[in-house]
Amino acid sequence: MLFWVHAAVAYLVYRGISGGPTDRCDDVPIFALFGGALLPDLVDKPLAFVLPSLPSRSVAHSVFTAALVVLIVFYVTKHRDRWGVGAAYALGYGSHLAADLVDYLFVPEETLLFLFWPVVTDYHHVETVGDLLALLSPTPYVLGQTVVTILGLWLWMADGMPGYPSTHRQ
Template identity: 35%
Template sequence: MWPWEHLAFAYLIVSGFYRLAWRDRPTDVAAVVIAVGALLPDLVDKPLAWGLGVLPTGRSLGHSLLVVVPVLVVVLALGRRTRDPRAAVAFAIATLSHLAGDVLYPLVVSGELRVRFLLWPFVPAHVHDGGSGGLFGRVVEYFGDFLSFLATPRGALFLAVDIGLVLAAVAVWYLDGMPGIPDRVRP
């Protein structure tokens, strides 16, 4: 998934959870931790794999349930000791939504079920053979592949659904009062 897709997917899930569990909407703090949690696996893995070559792939350490689950247990335990324990829940849900999105995305786009990365390092990661130029080169390569996919009939349908996802997230965020935006900036 692309960063905007991870953000939209996470926001919709967390906002829905807030409404169901607490009959409330996400706070400013929750909105920030949703963004961090939704992007954290990629912020860990992509630079370490594509930029520094320390990890075998852009879906390994930060995407592994063997790492993520213990980290989230600590976050939730620490969250219970704060003024806003719901923010820790928002972070956990957003982070897990990232992993779910990375399983769903290739399934929807190419019909492939990719789950091996969830058990890295016990299950070897799929190493992408192509690409050069480090982090920037890899992003450009993937974006080019994405644009080529969008030119297909299946890609056009995917784009429509993708735009719908992002627009739905923006609409829900707006209805939630635009959490994360300072009051002085809100219209």
């Protein structure tokens, strides 16, 4: 799944679970949501280009890493009495992994094995910047991701752009 689509998916899931616009007085859960949704790609994509032996979905896309990171975030946020922030982060991270599983349904060479890195390391992955740019070709799957992105962005804007500095809101 394309990088920015993860933020849209996370917001759509968050909004669907919350059942209404988010609390505009507290933007921290939205920052946590987007942080969790974007972290796996912010870690793994650059790592794969610097260390070509690593797949583009490895360390941060692993369920083992996800479980450890989410437990740490829950521990910290619970002790700071910010349970909602930890839950938003976990939702963002989980939605990222779930959204990447959708690739398996539409991209023939994709697999679910990336979830089990480093136990399983032999699977298809993006190896070059050219491979990454090839993912932008206008296939029905990419067009579907574009619709999801537009829907997520529209809903976020309709909700008053939570997470965006309040001095810029009208």
